[in-house]
Amino acid sequence: MNQFKYISSKTIEEVLEILKQEKSEACIVAGCSNVLPYIKDKIISKKLLLDISGIEELNYIKKSEGKLCIGAATTISNLINSKIIREECNILYQAAEEFADPTIRNSATIGGNLADASPAADVAPPLLVLDAVLEVESMDGKREISLKNFFVGPRKTVLHDDEMIVSIKIKDNSINKNGCFIKLGLRQAMAISLATVALILEVEKDKVADVRIAMGSIAPTPLRLIKVEGFLKNKKIDDELIEEAVKRVREEVKPIGDVRASAEYRRYVSGILFKRAFNKLT
Amino acid sequence: MKKIPIEFSINGQKREAFVNPNDLLINILRDDLYLTGTKYGCGIGECGACTVFLNNEPILSCLTLAAAVDGKEITTIEGLAKGNELHPMQIAFLKNAAVQCGFCTPGMILTAVALLKENPSPTEEEIKDYMRGNLCRCTGYVQIVKAIKACAEGGENESI
Numbered sequence: 001m002n003q004f005k006y007i008s009s010k011t012i013e014e015v016l017e018i019l020k021q022e023k024s025e026a027c028i029v030a031g032c033s034n035v036l037p038y039i040k041d042k043i044i045s046k047k048l049l050l051d052i053s054g055i056e057e058l059n060y061i062k063k064s065e066g067k068l069c070i071g072a073a074t075t076i077s078n079l080i081n082s083k084i085i086r087e088e089c090n091i092l093y094q095a096a097e098e099f100a101d102p103t104i105r106n107s108a109t110i111g112g113n114l115a116d117a118s119p120a121a122d123v124a125p126p127l128l129v130l131d132a133v134l135e136v137e138s139m140d141g142k143r144e145i146s147l148k149n150f151f152v153g154p155r156k157t158v159l160h161d162d163e164m165i166v167s168i169k170i171k172d173n174s175i176n177k178n179g180c181f182i183k184l185g186l187r188q189a190m191a192i193s194l195a196t197v198a199l200i201l202e203v204e205k206d207k208v209a210d211v212r213i214a215m216g217s218i219a220p221t222p223l224r225l226i227k228v229e230g231f232l233k234n235k236k237i238d239d240e241l242i243e244e245a246v247k248r249v250r251e252e253v254k255p256i257g258d259v260r261a262s263a264e265y266r267r268y269v270s271g272i273l274f275k276r277a278f279n280k281l282t
Numbered sequence: 283m284k285k286i287p288i289e290f291s292i293n294g295q296k297r298e299a300f301v302n303p304n305d306l307l308i309n310i311l312r313d314d315l316y317l318t319g320t321k322y323g324c325g326i327g328e329c330g331a332c333t334v335f336l337n338n339e340p341i342l343s344c345l346t347l348a349a350a351v352d353g354k355e356i357t358t359i360e361g362l363a364k365g366n367e368l369h370p371m372q373i374a375f376l377k378n379a380a381v382q383c384g385f386c387t388p389g390m391i392l393t394a395v396a397l398l399k400e401n402p403s404p405t406e407e408e409i410k411d412y413m414r415g416n417l418c419r420c421t422g423y424v425q426i427v428k429a430i431k432a433c434a435e436g437g438e439n440e441s442i
Contacts, residue, residue, distance in 0.1 A: 102414075
């Protein structure tokens, strides 16, 4: 394996100072479950790995001022074991349960999964429909980035070289409780997603009062299906509406073909996954 | 690259070591401490053969930097038995013939022990779900699931 330096940081400040000096030469790691395979395969080459897994102030799940706040270095296992996540944002719990396996969940973190920016990142679609906001920090200060503006391409985000994700914030909203996440892979478990859907829905008098839809592995980034959401709002729910929405889902996704599935299959199955999730919530 | 001093506990014993920043935990365990029960399988987190406990939670030692275990406790398959007395899960695997070639067994047993700590009486589906990341290339899963179930029911002495 390539050589690199390793620093285990104990404070956010120390991480930010090092990032300011090293810029893109440094790579923040926590669980290492993606970064080490990338280094082994020479997909990335970094001078320094900056380990943030020991920073206590990045590892929490708490409610504060009408928001659910999750520290960036919170492991996927901690999401599963959190009563707040289960009760308030069950869709994130559902995705965490589909995530890899228990050994990887003990290492992999929510911030790492987002920063990695894989189109197949399992926590991204649920966080997109939960309208999550990322709090990022650098030596120059803090800023907030809405998750829907965070991803710009496969493994590319708007994060600057000297910035790190500090927390993920989700505003309290009763709609967040009625969510469904479905993952399709080539196997039932331990599979990289071939397509995923996250959907939350509020129904009033047989009409769609509010709906949010996001999908993974069907575009260069995890994607909110804004056009389909707009189409569905305030419409009466019946078979015809769902079939039309399925058609529109297939128009809005932008899949590629790869070793796991063809673009045509992904486009087709996107509609099916949407329909399954929608039917589950109505 | 400058070596990093680390202190950790391995199977209850305190150890100190100087490790390279790019040393993996599995290499330290196997090559330096001669704890060869932990197996190197895929090296990319797909197979579970290198599973060890880090602070009592199962993790993959092929995706963990040795430098990152400073101040932590590691338990490998060698640390599961108490002297000559095997852990109930080890007995259950033996009695239920849940071993074919044996390469996946250390990882299987450690993950299974972690499962029962979280969920003392899992259903068959729950066992399969939790063990999803531990692969057996002999495909002897039926006996493995049976052994875990037997251990959970306190019947590790059940014979095939």
